[in-house]
Amino acid sequence: MRWHYKHFISSKTRKAIVNIIVCLKQILDPEVPARDFRVDHDRREAVRGSANLVTNIFCENALETALQLKERSGGRITALIFGPEEAEDSLRKALAMKADEAVLVVNDGVAHPDPLAVAQALAAAVRRIGAYDLVLVGRESGDWGMGQTGGLLAEELGLPCVSFVDAIEAGGSGLLLKRQTDNGWERVDAKPPMVATITNNEFNVPRIPKTRDIMMSSRQPIAKWTLDELGVDAAAIRAGGGYSRVVELAIPEKEVTCEFVSGDTLEQKVDQLAQRIMEIARAL
Amino acid sequence: MSDVVICLFSNAGYDRAAQGLVGAGRRLADALGARLQAVVLGPQNPELSIRAASIADAVVAADQPGLAEYQPEPCLAVLTQICRELAPRAVLLSNDTYSQELAPRLAHRLGGSAAGDGVELAVENGALRVKRSVYGGKAIATIELLRTPAVVWLRARAFEVAEGARPASIATVRGSSLSVPAETPTRIIERKSEATGEARLEDAAIIVSGGRGLGGPEPFKDLQEVAGLLGGQTAASRAACDSGWCPPSWQVGQTGKKVAPGLYLAVAIRGASQHMAGISDAKNIAAINIDADAPIFKHCRFGIVEDYKKVVPLLKERLAAMQK
């Protein structure tokens, strides 16, 4: 059961240099269990507590997709974050995974600007980075999960966009992409430059960086740009933007008590389980 | 600037998502004292258009040859043109692949604001507010859209349908009134379905779902048999999909299918919040898990703490016997 990925990525991919910018977001560790999760109602933000900050998983899927494409086709990969100084850690990890360059657009404004403000900051940075064929973002972030940055970024840059992509190779009019749909997949022929949002599959699980590369990454340079030098409306972005705002953040109440099936033997327990399942099935 | 527009795809038909979307649009339009305009993209689908027209105030069917099958850039261009003409206050879409792909870009082109995965809509002081789950389902946020139009994609299947018996008024726009870009930088060149059965996972009444605890692809065959005995379908957690044990389209969760079955039986699934975010509309959740402390049990009506390897074969036997 391997479906079409292997087949999709043919071994005789045409040599074509593809320069890629991968946008990464650093987020509160999404693995924090629900019982430890708190929100600050006034600030309408999650309470960090003792949780780690990590790179959003779909951004790492995007970087992995970019690295595999580069390994086959050549090109350079630039990792880009719009975030606070501490987001440098995510860029170091990207360098350790073997991104070539890293750019941090320093966010010295509100912690969670709206999706358009983020897209405007990223678009300005992408333009300044210059020569690129492909801009990759995650399908959505694990914190606010707006799922909009890719589309808005494409519009800011005046580029086409394909969403939910899980494999890319050089070919066709430039790039051939495979993307997931509600009940299967589609193959897309694309002429770069373009934006793609990346989703997960079994082949873009992010690689674990080598210890040597982690050590090397701590010495690699990271370009730091301020909003003021990017020619954007820095004040508006710092204030969070004028696109949308969060007016309430709450933890949903949910109380269900689980009834564990009982019985002396496994057979008795499974018998009860089967009965309860059948009751529901018959009532439907 | 007062209409509410809903965007439907003719190829998808008048499914539960379309019905929920029409219902949500009708109620929002009524709350705003606005007209409801249903835009149908793609080849003529009389059933869909007539059903929508019985609830909406008007239906605009865009069936240009260039829209016969979904293509991102042409569909976006046409939807933008139609919306510019109608100058709506709000545009509502469903949460299928295509709608999610179009919505933020459409909002940008119209100078509006988008929000997605909405489970509730409200109007507050004239502004549209969208409730949606955030932080992997651990919190729920209300987002206010600051620009017009508000472009919102909804978990449409979870919205109530509307009854309607209005006289149908269907306008077809085609020919020179719309320009469909012919040469586009991206083009879908192949489409494949990996659907398991007739029904869509989203519409399944019973779902038997497997997680990483299954340890490999083979046990999914047993789950399919159990599902078959119940007339249900099979799904999976992200961890199982990422392991390559089943196709990505089986994934349920925040970034997978949002399902609403009468029964969701989770086998060897831990119950991470991101997984639960896909089954918040399930009426009953049950689990088979070896770990009594697995978070999944916090959401379950009933469950069994046991190794699935022991439970599933017996369960299959019992269910088969009960069918007789």
Ligand SMILES: Cc1cc2nc3c(=O)[nH]c(=O)nc-3n(C[C@H](O)[C@H](O)[C@H](O)COP(=O)(O)OP(=O)(O)OC[C@H]3O[C@@H](n4cnc5c(N)ncnc54)[C@H](O)[C@@H]3O)c2cc1C
């Ligand atoms: C941004 C983001 C989005 C995500 N979106 C999704 C999503 O859409 N869908 C999704 O599913 N996940 C999603 N995830 C991943 C999610 O956080 C979890 O990692 C994932 O759901 C875990 O899958 P699992 O429960 O199958 O595996 P595990 O967490 O490994 O759990 C396996 C379970 O199996 C049980 N088990 C083991 N052996 C046996 C046995 N022999 N018999 C019975 N039980 C056994 C264990 O007790 C355990 O509870 C997302 C994560 C992020 C960060």
Ligand SMILES: Nc1ncnc2c1ncn2[C@@H]1O[C@H](COP(=O)(O)O)[C@@H](O)[C@H]1O
């Ligand atoms: N501040 C940011 N800096 C860099 N990339 C970002 C930022 N915010 C969002 N992205 C990208 O956009 C994707 C989707 O995020 P979102 O639209 O917020 O759900 C992420 O996976 C990132 O690739």
